[in-house]
Amino acid sequence: MNSSKTRLEYLFNCYNDKTATKEEEKELFQLLNEATDKELSEILEERWKTTQADSSIFTSETSDKILSNILNRHKAGEGEAFKKRKYWGPAKLLAAAAVLIFLCFGLYFSLPLFTVSEQSLAENEMPNDADPGTSKATLTLSNGKTIVLNAAGKGVLIxxxxxxVNQSDEGQVVYEVVKDKAVPGTAVNTLVTPPGGQYQIVLPDGSRVWLNAASSLKFPNAFTGGARVVELSGEAYFEVAKNKGMPFKVRSKLGEVEVLGTHFNMMSYDDETSMKTTLLEGAVRVKNDRDARVLKPGEQAILNQGGMVKVTDDVDPNGEIAWKNGLFQFNDSDIKLVMRQVARWYDLNVTYEGEIPSKRLTGKIPRDAKASQLLSMLEYSGLKFRIQGKNIIVIN
Known part of the structure; x- marks a missing residue:
């Protein structure tokens, strides 16, 4: 083994362990540009296998298919994925190296470090594109006045x-009730995020809410009476301020979640077939007209229209709130579920050309990627896409 290949493997390991210095990162990307196709292929394959063995992100079959697609993407179709590999030219193999680093180590660096692949991936960029979502929303007050919110604004709104009502330097809306001057709870405000937007709000009781794209939250100017009640359409993560004397209730089209003080994620979009509530801390009760169940941390309740509440612990709670932390995270997700999330975040429509693919996806991709970059990542699993105007077309 020559010294440059040994050094490249060493730098790969440092990058994986998050111990690489800035100088070592720079050297890694320089060696990627200088390495031969054969050296890159061997190192990529070894690193991929090691990563999968350590993390068990994919099944062995899925792992082999993705690796083969990376190494053969422009040389073989899906049916030829396990034929003898032919090495690419330097530009395309460098792109594969960048994508592999992105897939294996995506949690360890932000998208700007992905610039090593921009020139190489340019050959595969789609003619149309869409920027990722941003912090933006509209706040409609009880008197009908509408305030446009974005991360740039700050200061007193009302x-x-x-x-x-203030907008903080961090870009979140903060409600403050003047002591002993609370207005009746019938004065309802609505925070709405459009497709391609998300926002944070601190409610009058101090509870914190992160609202995902294409969602709305209705809440009063001040919580009075025996319960704190809000209404959700879409998805939100809640960190509820504790108040045993006044339970916090989140109502949606399919059911209700009741808490005393806890952290949980609730997803109840109109285009999804179920409401999902995932508990990270504390305790919640999920109920509808037919059933009620209490969750423990690490459990998820699934509630279908008119059905019973199903509780499972076969869930990754941190995966359920990955959106809040700037990630798409897919865990054996079918393509339709994945594309609904993508559509909401990029404010695009999704159509299917041919039969809907039966593939299931597992992986993590930063949400600050452009639509074409995200779709390029997904194409390494064997899928094909194109962007046409405001539409993503899934090709089969």
Whole structure:
């Protein structure tokens, strides 16, 4: 084994362990440019196998298919994935190396470090594209006034003597109730995120809510009476302020979640067939007209229209809130579920050309990637896409 290949393997390991210095990262990408096709292929294959053995992200069959697609993407179709490999030219193999690093180590660096592949991936870029979502929303007050929110704005939005609404430097809306001047709970406000937007809000009781794309949250100016009640359409992550004397309730089209003080994620989009509530901390009760179940941390409740509440612990709670932390995370997800998430975040429609693929996807991709970059990542699993106007077309 020559010294440059040994050094490249060493740098790969440092990068994987998050111990690489800035100088070593720079050297790694320089060696990727200088390495021969054969050296890259051998190192990529070894690193991929090691990563999968350590993390068990994919099944062995899926892992082999993805690796083969990376090494053969422009040389063989899916049916030829396990034929003898032919090495690519330097530009395309460098692109494969960058994608492999992105897939294996995506959690360890932000997208700007992905620039090593931009020139090489340019050959495969789609003629149309869409930027990722941003922090944006509209706040409709109880008097009908609408305020456009974005991350750039800050300062006092409302101060009527009873309620003060600020937008913080971090870009979140903060409601403050002036002590002893709470207005009736019938004064309802609505926070709405469009497709391609998300936002954070601190409710009048101090509870914190992260609202995902294409979602809405209705809440009063001040919580009064025996319960704190909000209404959700879409998806949100809640960190509820504790108040044993006033339970916190989240109502949706399919059911209700009741808590005293806890952290949980709730997904109830109109285009999904079920409401899912995932508990990270504390305890919640999920109920509808027919059934009610109490969750423990690490459990998820699935509620279908008119059905019973199903509880499972076969769930990754951190995966369920990956969106809040800037990631798409797919865990054996079918393509239709994946594309619904993609459509909401990029404000695009999805159509299928031919039969809907039966593939299931597992992996993590930063949500600050452009649509074409994300779709390029997904294509390494054997899928094909194109962007046409406001549509993503899945080709089979």
């Amino acid at each position: 101060d009527d003597g009873n309620i003060k």
